[in-house]
Amino acid sequence: MVTIKYIQFILCSVILILMTQTSVFGKQQSQDDQQVNQVLDSLHDAASKAQKQRYLALFTHDGIFMGTDDWERWSRPIEFDAYVDKGFKDGEGWTYHPEERHINYSNDGNTAWFDEITVSPKWGRFRGTGVLIRQADEWKIAHYALSFLVPNEAWSQVSAISTKAFEDRKEK
Numbered sequence: 001m002v003t004i005k006y007i008q009f010i011l012c013s014v015i016l017i018l019m020t021q022t023s024v025f026g027k028q029q030s031q032d033d034q035q036v037n038q039v040l041d042s043l044h045d046a047a048s049k050a051q052k053q054r055y056l057a058l059f060t061h062d063g064i065f066m067g068t069d070d071w072e073r074w075s076r077p078i079e080f081d082a083y084v085d086k087g088f089k090d091g092e093g094w095t096y097h098p099e100e101r102h103i104n105y106s107n108d109g110n111t112a113w114f115d116e117i118t119v120s121p122k123w124g125r126f127r128g129t130g131v132l133i134r135q136a137d138e139w140k141i142a143h144y145a146l147s148f149l150v151p152n153e154a155w156s157q158v159s160a161i162s163t164k165a166f167e168d169r170k171e172k
Contacts, residue, residue: 050093
């Protein structure tokens, strides 16, 4: 005969098992989030302090960085490392403070992609997007793209300025 205490024991056991499984999954997800956030926060911190070695160490050996201009596509190690060297040579880098970030993961948990809103005290608001790859239990940036944010209500003015600049560039 099944007693109420036995049913309670079974239900509590099932609930405990489910909570443990959810907790383990949530903990792993949280750990990955912490690690990816740490890499991206370190990227911005190293850039603001012009710490070239620390900055470049956050990228894969063949990483790509895409800037805001159409020609700004730098691959590692040659093009991007030279760009960073030039940008950091006077001991000044560039400062972007993240305000918002979203991270997603592949099913195997070895690839993360993100988008973030960053603010430069000098230049305003940007969106950074990119991909990180887990290599030997360490997250590395494989691709980072920076876009200048344009409010929709200012789009026609900015578009006109941009179009003219590209036309002027062709004439040179």
